[in-house]
Amino acid sequence: MKDHALRAPLRAINWNRLEDEKDLEVWNRLTVNFWLPEKVPLSNDVQSWATLRPAERELTIRVFTGLTLLDTVQNTIGAPSMMPDALTPHEEAVLSNISFMEAVHARSYSSIFSTLCLTKEVDEAFRWAEENPHLQAKARTIVEKYAAGADPLKRKIASVFLESFLFYSGFYLPMYWSSRAKLTNTADLIRLIIRDEAVHGYYIGYKYQRGLEKLGAEKQQELKDFAFSLIFDLYEIESRYTAELYDGIGLTEDVKAFLHYNANKALQNLGYEALFPPAACEVNPAILAALSPDSENHDFFSGSGSSYVIGKAVATEDEDWNF
């Protein structure tokens, strides 16, 4: 086996011979969306930062430090651990992009800190992150699933849960501040991260489904049971993490609705049905509006039904439409 591997030719990647069109589609999307934190004028938030109370500042720094930890895990452990499992060479290339963008995300939080915060406050938060049992438990639970010798599809499940679920107890806060016209430039940066994570969760979930369809019914059921059991365990940890962070400003229940909503979306990325019922997923409309600002809000079925608004002219690919 090893001998064979040594004698097999090393193969160059050929993007003109695709085995899976999705690889190129996602590669193009990720590369077009590439960004760096320097693009966002974070210093415009300095005055807004000064209006936050000390406890609100501490909370914000802690939340961002927790997010940095998850990005670090995904950059250095998660994405690289999935590369040997890739079904196509193009998938490996996409994973290398995902890995690098996670490093950009982790780096961005440090840009926010150096722009807005005192070194002492930030150092304290990094100590807190190492000592907080809930944050450590969630990161450790995921890292265990990435370990050498782990089932490649279980790795993908863990990765989708990290990208599409575990970040959201943190992403809630900048969306909340933004809905109150605070730290709006920081929120712009976080939206860029959220956009990337959505592509990552979608793509890895898609690859999971491609792997799953090759297996027999029994193995498929085992993986589904694994996924639901894992999200349940992670939800337990997230609930405690959320309460510890947000009880002080009375937002825990609001954050939890957001967690339920995102857990369901993470499961959808894997091709599974929702876990939490609609009543548990009624996310604060201000948070939803902060997530997708300027996106047309009127539609025929959920409005009064009396009217609809045709949006402003948007970028269409006119060369493709021939009418």
Next chain:
Amino acid sequence: MAGGGDLVYFSSASGNTARFAARLGLRALRVPISPKDTMPAPARPYVLICPTFADGEGRGAVPKQVIHFLNDPDRRAGLRGVIATGNRNFGATYALAGRVISDKCNVPVLYRFELAGTDLDISRVLAGLNKFWGTECLTMA
């Protein structure tokens, strides 16, 4: 929506929109992923369910396959409304395909939902389509 109209949808290999269409339990025609496969030819007016694939600037929102489908004047003539899917995490471009098709074809965006939709989305779309085709019949009469 008996006697009303058809549903046409596109779903990429990720299958989110296909799963939603299957759960609706209505007759639905699929625009194929591969250009080698035959396009559906809806015999009655129809509502289109279309996912969004926009980049950060909003480019490429409507899948090529759907554009090809709508480029045909006979097929386009039957379009009455669009239901757009997407992910709020894409911010301002959430479900943008609906707005692009609405502007291009002058039909209303009927509804928007995320990924494969929730039970609430299913019941809203079923009720909405019922009402919509009712309204359409009155308008046509």
